[in-house]
Amino acid sequence: MDIYSVIMAGGSGTRFWPASRANRPKQFLKVIGSKTLIEQTLERVKPICKEKNIIIVGNQEHHDILDNLLGERQFVILEEPRGCNTAPCIGLAAIYLRKNGITDSPMVILPADHFIANEAKFREIILLGCRLAQKGHIITIGIIPTRPETGYGYLHKGAVKIEIEGVKVYDIRRFVEKPNQEDAQRYLRSGEYFWNGGIFIFTPEIILTEIEIHLPEVYKGLLEIEKSISESNYADVLHSVYQRFPSISIDYGVMEKTTHSILSIPGDFGWSDVGSWESLYALREKETDSNRNLIQGEKVFLFNTASTFIFNQSNQVVVSLGLKDIVIVNTDDALFVAPLKKSQEIKEVIEALRVKGLNFIL
Amino acid sequence: MDIYSVIMAGGSGTRFWPASRANRPKQFLKVIGSKTLIEQTLERVKPICKEKNIIIVGNQEHHDILDNLLGERQFVILEEPRGCNTAPCIGLAAIYLRKNGITDSPMVILPADHFIANEAKFREIILLGCRLAQKGHIITIGIIPTRPETGYGYLHKGAVKIEIEGVKVYDIRRFVEKPNQEDAQRYLRSGEYFWNGGIFIFTPEIILTEIEIHLPEVYKGLLEIEKSISESNYADVLHSVYQRFPSISIDYGVMEKTTHSILSIPGDFGWSDVGSWESLYALREKETDSNRNLIQGEKVFLFNTASTFIFNQSNQVVVSLGLKDIVIVNTDDALFVAPLKKSQEIKEVIEALRVKGLNFIL
Numbered sequence: 001m002d003i004y005s006v007i008m009a010g011g012s013g014t015r016f017w018p019a020s021r022a023n024r025p026k027q028f029l030k031v032i033g034s035k036t037l038i039e040q041t042l043e044r045v046k047p048i049c050k051e052k053n054i055i056i057v058g059n060q061e062h063h064d065i066l067d068n069l070l071g072e073r074q075f076v077i078l079e080e081p082r083g084c085n086t087a088p089c090i091g092l093a094a095i096y097l098r099k100n101g102i103t104d105s106p107m108v109i110l111p112a113d114h115f116i117a118n119e120a121k122f123r124e125i126i127l128l129g130c131r132l133a134q135k136g137h138i139i140t141i142g143i144i145p146t147r148p149e150t151g152y153g154y155l156h157k158g159a160v161k162i163e164i165e166g167v168k169v170y171d172i173r174r175f176v177e178k179p180n181q182e183d184a185q186r187y188l189r190s191g192e193y194f195w196n197g198g199i200f201i202f203t204p205e206i207i208l209t210e211i212e213i214h215l216p217e218v219y220k221g222l223l224e225i226e227k228s229i230s231e232s233n234y235a236d237v238l239h240s241v242y243q244r245f246p247s248i249s250i251d252y253g254v255m256e257k258t259t260h261s262i263l264s265i266p267g268d269f270g271w272s273d274v275g276s277w278e279s280l281y282a283l284r285e286k287e288t289d290s291n292r293n294l295i296q297g298e299k300v301f302l303f304n305t306a307s308t309f310i311f312n313q314s315n316q317v318v319v320s321l322g323l324k325d326i327v328i329v330n331t332d333d334a335l336f337v338a339p340l341k342k343s344q345e346i347k348e349v350i351e352a353l354r355v356k357g358l359n360f361i362l
Numbered sequence: 363m364d365i366y367s368v369i370m371a372g373g374s375g376t377r378f379w380p381a382s383r384a385n386r387p388k389q390f391l392k393v394i395g396s397k398t399l400i401e402q403t404l405e406r407v408k409p410i411c412k413e414k415n416i417i418i419v420g421n422q423e424h425h426d427i428l429d430n431l432l433g434e435r436q437f438v439i440l441e442e443p444r445g446c447n448t449a450p451c452i453g454l455a456a457i458y459l460r461k462n463g464i465t466d467s468p469m470v471i472l473p474a475d476h477f478i479a480n481e482a483k484f485r486e487i488i489l490l491g492c493r494l495a496q497k498g499h500i501i502t503i504g505i506i507p508t509r510p511e512t513g514y515g516y517l518h519k520g521a522v523k524i525e526i527e528g529v530k531v532y533d534i535r536r537f538v539e540k541p542n543q544e545d546a547q548r549y550l551r552s553g554e555y556f557w558n559g560g561i562f563i564f565t566p567e568i569i570l571t572e573i574e575i576h577l578p579e580v581y582k583g584l585l586e587i588e589k590s591i592s593e594s595n596y597a598d599v600l601h602s603v604y605q606r607f608p609s610i611s612i613d614y615g616v617m618e619k620t621t622h623s624i625l626s627i628p629g630d631f632g633w634s635d636v637g638s639w640e641s642l643y644a645l646r647e648k649e650t651d652s653n654r655n656l657i658q659g660e661k662v663f664l665f666n667t668a669s670t671f672i673f674n675q676s677n678q679v680v681v682s683l684g685l686k687d688i689v690i691v692n693t694d695d696a697l698f699v700a701p702l703k704k705s706q707e708i709k710e711v712i713e714a715l716r717v718k719g720l721n722f723i724l
Contacts, residue, residue: 318697319711319715320700322701335679
């Protein structure tokens with residue numbers, strides 16, 4: 001079985017501002033471990049996927065970073081002229097594979113910026129998913145919820161469809177968009193829901209058929225691109241089609257609407273989308289000192305400080321006195337200080353700074 | 363009446379670190395208003411004291427700053443080779459005056475780094491003190507306590523000795539060193555105590571006699587210096603005498619021991635020693651925004667932030683989210699973050715950094 005991996009790396013996440021910026025989003029940062037998140041994503045699939053079978057879909061804006069990442073390696077980089085969410089991104093990879101004669105092999109869709117604790121387990125589950133995808137199913141990995149998170153989509157489980165090697169594989173009744181707090185509480189209590197971690201497996205043929213049915217305009221654009229691949233007008237066609245593409249997720253555009261069989265495999269491999277300074281701090285708890293402080297960077301000195309995360313990328317000496325549950329992110333040109341628990345509100349902060357015309361710092 | 367002012371500017375306070383440094387202590391910073399604290403102290407006495415009658419006693423380490431401060435102006439600068447607390451500092455100024463034939467005029471001793479809200483009132487009280495000092499009294503200005511402060515010395519009032527122009531002038535029973543919390547509470551409740559704000563008035567003759575009696579070794583050194591004033595060996599003598607001087611305050615060395623008449627005039631002119639970021643924030647409350655935030659510097663952006671003081675001397679953008687009662691002090695090479703209420707603990711932090719060998723940043 002030849003497995004293809006599609007690493008979605010076009011995100012321009014602002015959640016780790018000011019460490020992350022529009023021109024260097026989270027997936028290109030070393031926020032956990034000694035490698036960037038995208039490097040870790042690449043390493044994670046390598047044991048089950050030939051390097052040349054890996055497609056990174058990124059944004060042209062990050063061309064230099066992607067080019068550096070590639071180096072002498074064999075994987076494919078597809079650069080989108082603009083980010084249009086996951087449906088066009090997945091469609092582009094699927095079209096690229098079909099143009100190269102690959103229609104029936106499983107393609108594994110992976111966000112570039114997630115963290116997975118148990119990589120061996122992850123690969124086992126992916127391999128199982130690939131076998132099912134080859135049989136024509138759309139596979140989604142269901143993350144078992146641990147809190148009433150309102151920031152993720154959910155998968156409403158149906159009956160156990162198959163049990164293989166001790167793993168229960170579920171029918172999916174419904175894709176559920178990000179819920180409010182009350183619904184999230186209910187989903188958590190019921191035990192009937194997974195988090196949608198954005199990991200899918202299907203064949204190019206099946207996903208393209210689904211896109212054709214549910215997103216016909218996108219499909220039309222993809223056909224134009226397909227024709228131009230390896231032609232001199234590829235860049236122009238890509239550019240012009242992407243200007244017309246709607247920005248739409250595969251979840252909303254296809255998964256919520258399809259009547260095709262969708263199965264979900266529980267992904268109990270220690271998943272995190274590393275969505276905020278707070279969740280990063282939680283992930284790195286083992287690295288904290290006896291007062292549960294986490295320091296990344298040099299020249300940081302703590303006094304009577306507890307449960308505080310200091311990320312110092314600048315050359316400044318940083319002194320914290322008497323703080324608790326605070327995050328300090330210090331870079332050469334920007335400083336961010338907040339309670340760890342409020343660090344996810346950075347999204348609104350970024351938006352406000354954009355409105356104030358501070359794009360230069362974002 | 364010719365009045366002489368002695369501005370004690372040798373302090374190397376660390377309480378405003380990292381805005382203040384050993385080579386630029388608090389008195390040389392613009393922490394309140396558009397002028398440095400020492401400039402404000404100079405301006406404050408000018409209406410009652412000729413410029414040439416003002417003596418600034420500073421530290422040789424700050425020679426360049428002092429030189430700049432002098433510019434084309436007429437006041438006298440005496441530079442101590444090392445800081446030996448207030449007794450040698452005051453002794454040096456007194457010796458300088460005596461050498462210039464001034465023995466019976468009042469000399470007003472003023473710390474360079476205090477803030478006074480009501481300057482007209484201040485001058486009225488100083489003038490009154492000068493008249494009493496000319497009659498041979500040692501005058502100290504008593505600050506009416508507003509909290510059980512353990513960081514100041516106290517003056518234990520006796521009976522009202524004189525009442526002039528509606529101002530009660532008290533005998534002083536005792537100089538009290540910095541009390542513990544319990545005693546400070548008791549002093550505050552009793553109404554029998556003033557804070558010792560470090561403002562004194564006496565004649566050179568009287569203070570030198572007192573130093574001769576209670577600090578004979580210091581007096582001996584002062585005589586050596588006196589002889590060398592205007593001689594070519596002045597710098598050498600000053601240096602060698604200062605190496606031998608003990609580091610001792612006028613309070614402990616003289617005031618606590620003298621049997622000479624000490625009177626205290628209540629100084630209700632809005633005094634502050636600007637002793638911490640917290641007290642500075644309180645002093646500048648009028649400048650805060652509707653959420654009681656105080657910002658000094660550019661490029662500071664606050665979100666859901668209250669009662670927070672951000673002092674940005676660097677070129678960085680500073681973003682605060684969800685903070686309350688925090689001080690952020692940001693300079694080119696150092697960043698300090700603490701709860702405002704704990705900001706006075708900076709002294710211990712500085713000491714710890716010194717032990718760690720981080721003098722370069724102090």
